[in-house]
Amino acid sequence: MAEEVILKVTHLSKSFGGLIATNNVNYEMMRGELSAIIGPNGAGKSTFFNLLTGYHKVDSGEVRYKGRDITNWPPHRIVQLGISRAFQVSNIYPALTTYENIRQAILAQQKRILSFFTPAERLAKQETEELLQTAGLSEHADLLAGNLSQGDKKRLELAISLGSRPDLVFLDEPTAGMSREETQQTMKLVERLNREMGLTILFTEHDMSVVFGYARRLTVLHQGTIIAQGTPEEVRANETAQKIYLGEEA
């Protein structure tokens, strides 16, 4: 895979009222990375994702995707470029079935949503079923998404974010609320997506075994500032990181 900087964040800052959520953050991602951002609660991980995906406006700084300046672009345009996001709290369509949830993302990506007269049932069947299977949700296809278990909702969340055929995906706590087994399954899937399909993935996690087991690069965020970066071993050895975060975890 060619070495390409797919995401470049420079001097990103954001505060809410008096609270500094993101403090002059510089961050880079190469295509094909599988990296994680960690930090205590309130460190600014979700805000970081929000700024990158157009959910919040930045106070200052720049976000470049494949060289293009996408700072402050509205979310739908950013997604259309190839960035996608799975939310921390499952952000799905509760009154639609699992199948319909995924199909909606695929139809959006295929730009078929302005179609007025073709019944949606006939469209995107194959793609939807494939994605259902990839996410391990085939058996729940006809269940209303609101009735899924927490873990399944998270997986649906992941599947929806993949429906837009992204090149870069942000996963906000992808295994939150999952059992050991589900966590394994989900992270194996994430790894497969990264390795076989070349998806660049950045995720946040509180589960350290997940982080150290799967992330190839780690960034530690604290009060909106990056305080450590590197391979998991490097970060583990970093004293500041230990004190601020890993020490609390133990």
Next chain:
Amino acid sequence: MKRYWWLGLIFIIGLILPRLVGEFWVHVAVEILILGLFAVSFNMIFGYMGQLSFGHAAYYGVGAYATGLLMVKASLPLPVGLVASMAAAGICALIIGYFCVRLTGIYFAILTLAFGQMLYYIIFQWYSFTGGDNGLQGINPPELLFSATAYYYFTLCVVTAALIVMWYISRSPFGYTMRSIRENADRTRFIGINVRRYMLINFVVAAMFAGLAGGLWGPFNRSVAPDLCNWHQSGIPVFMAVIGGPMGFLGPMIGSVIYIFLMAFVTGFTQYWPLVIGSIIIFVVLFMPGGVLGLAEARTKWFGSRRMEEGVDEPR
């Protein structure tokens, strides 16, 4: 297809209705159809997209005036009037909707209400063009459709066709996009959909069908008045959708049947119709939140296993 056999039955009943009942009830049937179309168009915004528009009558009224004016002042035929009604309503909705889709919830409701009232007062005051509060008189249907029965059949055809079109739209990817905006507008943005733009498109399409309904009303009533635009008129499709059940495509039509039928019946022996319908609304809101359809779904297994535990009151 099997599930819809009862629709065919209703249509057949509709076809032979004038043979079964007197002229008064044929009139009532036309009213049910026209207002039912109005209410179903409203439900595109309410039930499917999840927003409460309290100014939908603006497009109904504009449609009524468009057809009325073209027929009375320019002597154009009714079909031309109907097309013009849809266009006029659509244009108004494009302008008004551009602003309204920037808001949601109560603010959307009030802004649509405000624009509706604006249109009402404009029509009311523009005496030279619209006839002001006297309205427009003498809107006569073409000779072919002059009798109540003939106009009934015409309305039945137009409304059925319009409903079929709206039905297809509701089943299309666009319709599902509306549901997804209703369910989770944020998520919809994050799958790459420009939510505002699609809300506007839906708003305009819904308005066009409301305009069509208004266009049908003028010749039926032989006149139009500014009241067709005000917030009371806007409340009618809301009632119908809620009484019939906003979760099903035909819910508002069912609501129209109930509302108009009741009104025709009750006003026959009392002047306190507002008391009756107000009480019914309160009752339905408190005890039957899914409307008639909601009740039907709870009692039968027609809709199969696709029910959420808490109860769903939105169209799937």
Next chain:
Amino acid sequence: MDISLLFAQFMSGLARGMMFFLIASGLSLIFGVMNILNFAHATLWLAGAYFCYTFWHLMQDYGFALWVSIALASLVMAAVGWVIEVVLLRRVYERKLPEQLLLTYGLILVLGDLIKLTFGVEDKVIVRPPLVAGPVFLFDIPFDSYFVFVLLVGVSVAAGLWWFLKKTKYGHIVRAAVFSREMVSALGIRIPRIYTGVFVLGVFIAGLAGAVQAPVGSITLGMDMAVVVQAFCVVVIGGFGSLLGTFVGAMIVGEVYSFSILFWPEGALVLIFVVTAFILIVRPWGLFGTPMRT
């Protein structure tokens, strides 16, 4: 266009604005705290006017008839408000917006007809006591002396609400609830009690406004319809839940109407909706509302 004409219009707008302030302050309070837009607010206002007439009619031989009637009518409406809240309104607090709006909309219809049933269809006219029957003169321009009374009531209500909200413990709780229901509830204060109290207070003011309005012109059925949407405009322009906002909004609505009568009579009401739409588009939470509520 001379000064006295402008001044007369200004005062007329002031009077109208004061009336709208009285009607809208309860509406704004109720929406600000309970997030419920009480469509029936103007109908309750009208009921207050009718009750005032009824009491006055019973006591009309006495000089104090009007004043006592106003007080009695307001209290009766407070009781009506209490019944409505307990029996109907509290069932929809947890429901979604359309259901809440429809409930209060249904109330307009029911209450409107109940008023018709109870008080009949003829216009009601209250004969004012001599104190407020004649004109007063300001800069040699005659003004309705009753208007002075209306002004006094309006200012008193404003002052009273201000004092209540800023200086009493209950008022502080109510203001906190406008900002965050959860916080207030977490502090152990029972939200349902607050809601009942706020609604009753809101309807009391509406009833008072109606009773005060009663001797102006005549009382007719359907007055509520003419007024309710404009009351919404007042609240939208000024900002939900803000006392100052309601006052400013009412003045704006009153003066816009009054002055456009001079320059563009047909457009008077259109203009009010234009202003309302403008505020909603540019600043949905109103001039003095809190952005958090959007």
